[in-house]
Amino acid sequence: MPIKPEMAKSQNLPVKLPILVEDMPLVTEINKIPLDVILRGLEAQYSVEKSEYWASYLVYFYYEKFKEHLNAQNYEDAREILEKAKNVLYDYRYHFYYGLLFSKLGDYENAEVELKRSLAMNPNFYLGYYELGNLLYLKKEYDDAIQMYLKAFEINKEFSLPLLKMGDAYFENGQFKDAEIAYKTALKVEKLSQIYLRLGVLYNSIQKFEKAEKIFREGLSVEYKPEIAYNLAYTLSRLGKHFQALQVLKELSKNFPSTEVYNELGLEQKLFGMYEEALENLELAGEEYKENYLKVLLFVKGYDESLLRELEKFDPEYVNFLRTLSGEKEEIENRLENMSFPFGELNYSFEITDEIGEVILEELENYIYLTFKEKIGLIISNAYIAGANPILIEKNLARTSLLLFNNDEAISFYKVxxxxxxxxxxxxMLFQEIIERVLQELSKVNVMLFRKAFKLLEEEKKSLDDFWEEYSEPKKLAELTLKLIELLSYEPTKHEINEETLVGKIAKVILSL
Known part of the structure; x- marks a missing residue:
């Protein structure tokens, strides 16, 4: 059967391909040549004309068939094909592919022996060094693996995968700077999506989230891969860019759904106070993420003893906390009623909450015109009016903050x-314990703000008088969050706060609790 020269070249076929008569219908029906048809034709041709020409083609396609069996985990069939290839033409490839077979079988010792035999027969076989490096990597012999990857790249400077795997080896060995150099060098050779993914994950793991975002976005511009988008969502969330993270996760759940995506989307929606939507996605996430589903169900159904018993299997400490609070409800509410609440916006709260103190979003929408200070007062008031119910407090904080401000900083502020x-x-709790918790939470929801807070607390301590002398009213939520953390670090008393200021009013509420 004659083959067009360009097709023959691209598929490594002879321009006149021998095909059995009985196989001809398979070619015309499928409009392509199946591998088994090629092999049967070449075997028949080689049986009548044992030349190097036909032997080279036959062995090449034997090894293609071997790879097919190997990928399908048909290991015995793969072994038989190797022996067929050896009987036709024995060279370094026989030991190379035997090495791959042993590696798949988990017999690393024999795999290493076979790969080294292959390289002894052909010292310039760059794929041999690469696969030997992969084998040593599996054995966690990272330094030796790196040497093999280097040899593979030295022989073929256009082959980027050894550099990628070098980066992986350095990463596993804790040599993060070397891993970064390897990945970036690999990108100069070839802009592959998996290299962008690995480099971005490296940046995430060493807390360089700004660099991770840049790399992930570059990778997506080269080729959209759901793994890159998923990791980008994590990066954006850590950077405090929750609106962007939410959008990325929504697109992923629509086009590339998975249990992990549904879980992350549900957790992100919980941050936004979107509890019903979060519950739907966490239900889709399945049993693996049942704990997250049950915790969000509390926000939708409210307290329910059967729900607490189920949740207790996953987080007994949290359930014990809720049950303890239930027993202390009267004492806590007495404290709240007897405190002097400084925010006049409490009057608005009575108008926009139902009989149990839950914010009615449709009513809250009428207050988006408020000034910055008034909005903060309303957020604090809506937490206060929820009484001794921690679920309702968080619910009111999340929904009020996001509706009134509608930006990423709202999440950091209400969580703090x-x-x-x-x-x-x-x-x-003492203020020092609280600040430690605050920093831990900020490192999850807004690492940039966490760094600012950490730096602020690490600076040489001024006096509280100096704090008030230098104080200016914040105009953004991030500024207010930092001011509040700084003030509490002085462990002030009621007599040491300036109640005329916004942060002073918030501190008064906190101290009165």
Whole structure:
């Protein structure tokens, strides 16, 4: 059967391909030549004309068939094909592919022997060094693996995979700078999506989230891969770019759904106070993420003893916390009623909450015109009006903050205030303990703000008088969050706060708890 020269070249076929008569219908029906048809034709041709020409083609396609069996885990069939190839033409490839077979079978010792035999027969076989490197990598012999990858790249400077795997080996060995250099060098050779993915993951693991975002976005511009988008969503979330992370996860759940995507989308929606939507996605995430599903179900159904019993299997400490608070409800609510609440916006809260103190979003929408200070007052008031119910407090904080401000900083602010409020109201914690928790939470929801807060707290301590002398009213949520953390680090008393200021009013609430 004559083959067009360009097709023959691209598929490594002879321009006149021998095909059995009985196989001809398979070619015309499928409009392509199946591998088994090629092999049967070449075997028949070689049986009548044992020349090097036909032997080279036959062995080449034997090894193609071997790879097919290997990928399908048909190991005995793969072994038989190797022996057929050896009987036709024995060279370094026989030991190379036997090495791959042993590696798949988990027999690393024999795999290494075979790959080294292959390289002894052909010292310039760059794929041999590459696969030997992969084998040593599996054996966790990272330094030796790196040497093999280097040899493979030295022989073929256009082959980027050895550099990629070098980066992996360095990464596993904790040599992060070397891993970064390897990945970046690989990208100069070939812009492959998996290299962008590995480099971005490296940056995430060493907390260089800004660089990770840049690399992931570059990778997606080269080729959209759901793995890159998934990791980008994580990066954006850590950077405090929650609106962007939410959008990425929504697109992933629509086009490339998986249990991991549904889980991350559900957790992100919980941050936004979108509890019903979060519950739907966490249900789709399945049993693996049942704990997250049950915790969000609390926000939708409210307290339910059967729900707590189920959740107790996953997080007994959290359930014990909720049950303890239930027993202390009267004492906590007495404290709240007897405190002097400084925000006049509490009057608005009475108008926009239902009989149990839950914010009615349709009513809250009428207050988006408020000034910055008034919005903060309303957020604090809506937490206060929820009484001794921690689920309702968080619910009101999340929904009020996001509706009134509609930006990423709203999440950082309400999460920080929630930790402070819970720590004082429910656990009577010292400010130093609370600040440690705040920093831990900020490192998850906004690492940039975490770094600013950490730096602020590491600076040489001024006096509280100096704090008030230098104080200016914040105009953004991030500024207010940092001011509040800084003020609490002084462990102030009620007599040491300036109640005329916004941060002073918030501090008064916290101290009165």
């Amino acid at each position: 205030f929630q930790i402070i409020y819970f720590g004082r109201l429910f656990e009577k």
